[in-house]
Amino acid sequence: MTRPLAEAPRTPHDPDARWLARVMHLAFFLLLGASLVRFLLRHDWEDRSPWIIALTGALASLYLLGPVLGTRAAPRRIAWLCTVVTVWVVLVVLAPSFAWCAVPLFYTGLRTLPPRAALGLVTVLTAFVVFAQVQLSHGGWDPNLIVAPPAVAAIATAVFVHAERQAARQRALIEDLLRTRRELAATERREGTLAERQRLSMEIHDTLAQGLSSQQMLLQAADRTWDSDPATARRHVRTAESIAERNLAEARRFVHDLAPADLAGGGGLEEALRGLATRESAVFRVDGTAVPLPDRVQSALLRIAQGALANIREHAAARSAALTLTYLDDQVVLDVADDGSGFDPAAHRPQDGVRGHGLPAMRVRAQQLGGTLTVESTPGEGTVLSASIPLAPTTEAGP
Structure with a gap:
């Protein structure tokens, strides 16, 4: 159903409306x-x-007041319109040639x-235009005098109503687009917040949480050996x-959103991995x-190694x-192998306590760079984790 004209909001500041009014x-x-x-x-x-x-002078003066009163149907605007129409009607009665001033009055x-x-x-x-045309014909019968004014009035009214409804639909469409854009911006902000939370959770898990876990284990070991082997206990404390x-350096870099602490020295990924392996007693x-790697690739591989x-x-x-x-022609591969207890990857679920948050976080890091992460393991026979990152530029994939 077409909305009535009165329900269409009018915007006097619209450029088209101002142009038509002028x-x-x-x-x-x-x-x-011309009539005068x-x-x-x-x-x-x-x-x-x-x-x-x-x-004529009074009607011109009254009409000049119209723009000052605005376009809304306020009482003073309606009183002004009634006065203008009354003066025009008197003019038409006295001089029928003023009848065609009715067209702007329609508007x-x-x-x-x-x-x-x-x-x-x-x-x-x-009706007054018809009356005026009949008066001007001096009583002669002409069907156009009866039909033409209503036809012109109907056309003018229809064009105006159509234009107003079109303008109302355009305004509604613009409002819908603005509302959709606001909703999209809000959604993007929420998604950005969630992505940042996920990034921080991975960073904290792979660095601070793992470091705190190591400190806890070392301090517990120092507590058990404090009386029987003070030298070993002090070594555990120094390591902790x-x-x-x-961990403190990592926390400070989280605040400034910088690279991992092990990469901050400028030695690159190999030196960072070598230092990590030394601390963890790994080979x-x-x-x-070797080829130069982007900072994001170096950071991701180091975090994956830390988590593994x-x-x-x-x-x-x-x-x-x-x-x-391993540096290949089109990708760089990081393998982390151990001879431990192993597990069944097919039965592994992220919510399980064993390797709970680490593997999903590593997989997300690899996928964000267009890479893959695979895990090969058998209970009792150790585990091999492999992260492959393409060297060619790729479109960043989502998690």
Whole structure:
């Protein structure tokens, strides 16, 4: 169902509306001036002439007040419109040639009044135009004098109503687009927040949480050996202190969103992995010809290595572990192997306590760089974790 004209919000500041209003105002004054000139040229000076000149000036002055009163159907605007129409009706009765000033008045009435009142005004104005045309014909019968004014009024009203409804639909569409854009922006902000939370959770798990876990294990071991083997206990405490120092550096870099602490020294990924392997008593080797890696790739591979070695330390009960960084033609591969207890990857679920958050976080890191992470393991026979990152530029994939 088409919305009534009165329900369509009018925007006086719309450029098209201002342009149409200026055209109608200019047309009114042209028609009013032409009607006065026509009357003075075709009639000798008579008793009604001063009244017609005075009413013409009054009507022009009244019409100039219209833009000051706005376009809304306020009481003073309606009173102004009634006064303008009344003066025009008197002019038409005295001089029928002023009848065609009705067309701009159609527009003014349709902009100001509710639909039914506006249509009633158009009907009244049209009737006076017909009356004026009949008067100008001096009693001669011409069907066009009866049909033409209503036809012009109908066309003018239909065009105006159609334009207003089109404008209302466009405004509604613009409002829908703005609302959709706001909702999209809110969704993007929520997604960005969730992505940042996931990133921070992975960073904390792979660094701070693993470091705190190591400190706890070392301090527990120091407590057990404090009386029987003080030297070993003090060594455990010193190791826990060094881990706490690295965790502090990592925490500070989280605040500034910088690279992992092990990469901050400028030695690159190989040196960082070598230092990590030394701290975790693992073997490290490099295969292939080294090539420069983007910072994000270096950071991701280091985090994956940290998470994998933490899992080995906490869950695998392994006697040895090895890190291997391999440079291939189109990708770089990090392998982390251990000879520990192993597990069944097919039965592994992220919510399980064993290797709970580590593997999903490692997989997400690899996928975000267009890579893959695979795990090969058998209960009692150790585990091999392999992360492959393409060297060619790729579109960043989602988790």
